Amino acid sequence: MVNSTDSEAIERYRQGDAEALSELVECYRRPLFGFILRMTRKNEDAEDIFQEVWLKAIHNLPRYRDNRFLSWLFRIAHNLVIDRVRRRKPEVYMDDEDTTERLAYHASQENHSPVAALQEQDMHGRIRTAVGLLPANQREVFLMRMEADLPFKDIARIQKTSINTALARMSYALDKLRKTLAEDYAQL
Amino acid sequence: MKINEIDKLLLLSQSGELSARNRKRLELMLAADPSARKKAEELDNLRDVWQQATADTPFPSPSVLQGIRQLRRARETCRR
Numbered sequence: 001m002v003n004s005t006d007s008e009a010i011e012r013y014r015q016g017d018a019e020a021l022s023e024l025v026e027c028y029r030r031p032l033f034g035f036i037l038r039m040t041r042k043n044e045d046a047e048d049i050f051q052e053v054w055l056k057a058i059h060n061l062p063r064y065r066d067n068r069f070l071s072w073l074f075r076i077a078h079n080l081v082i083d084r085v086r087r088r089k090p091e092v093y094m095d096d097e098d099t100t101e102r103l104a105y106h107a108s109q110e111n112h113s114p115v116a117a118l119q120e121q122d123m124h125g126r127i128r129t130a131v132g133l134l135p136a137n138q139r140e141v142f143l144m145r146m147e148a149d150l151p152f153k154d155i156a157r158i159q160k161t162s163i164n165t166a167l168a169r170m171s172y173a174l175d176k177l178r179k180t181l182a183e184d185y186a187q188l
Numbered sequence: 189m190k191i192n193e194i195d196k197l198l199l200l201s202q203s204g205e206l207s208a209r210n211r212k213r214l215e216l217m218l219a220a221d222p223s224a225r226k227k228a229e230e231l232d233n234l235r236d237v238w239q240q241a242t243a244d245t246p247f248p249s250p251s252v253l254q255g256i257r258q259l260r261r262a263r264e265t266c267r268r
Contacts (some may be wrong), residue, residue: 055256
């Protein structure tokens with residue numbers, strides 16, 4: 001997926017046009033930050049990593065030769081997210097710390113199951129929570145598709161796996177969402 | 189991890205990575221299977237629903253963007 005606007009902005013930046021970088025940051029702010037935030041689940045960490053992604057990008061742009069800029073940014077973000085959560089607490093990457101704890105707390109206070117807690121949110125809240133409950137590898141594939149429309153070929157490269165595994169992770173994620181969201185999913 | 193053929197083709201179709209030959213195969217499968225057609229519709233709608241569900245995602249604070257600008261300036265100064 002070659003984006004000519006990206007290539008032009010990168011070339012302009014290399015030639016000294018500082019505004020070109022601001023355009024790229026602005027253009028990819030939402031998908032990139034949304035992805036990082038939903039992988040780290042902490043706004044503070046997400047802001048740090050978002051900044052670090054761009055610092056690494058700025059550092060490496062003079063040597064950048066790829067033609068898939070967004071995938072390249074996501075690859076940097078993927079590595080930084082893994083480093084961060086490993087440093088923080090290994091299980092955080094694999095489990096949904098915030099959501100699981102919140103749902104468990106809610107369940108204990110209200111004598112409700114996590115499923116009941118899910119049902120008390122509006123549909124958008126339920127979808128966000130259900131995605132947050134996905135295992136990290138599946139959540140990552142889901143977010144790369146939904147936030148950035150990255151092709152599976154690039155997702156597989158980022159996750160250092162085969163395209164079939166990336167596809168299977170997405171398929172498993174969708175199966176889980178279908179089960180967790182039941183009626184909401186049927187309305188899609 | 190395993191994935192069935194129709195799910196695989198549906199996902200590849202949605203991401204624009206389906207070859208012409210597989211597109212034809214998918215069309216035949218969809219014509220023969222109403223549940224697969226439903227899955228295809230769900231997939232088409234899912235991205236819009238997700239974008240709506242996360243529309244209020246907070247943006248990075250201005251200080252983060254300021255930090256990026258400062259680093260960019262610092263690097264430019266070094267280059268000179």
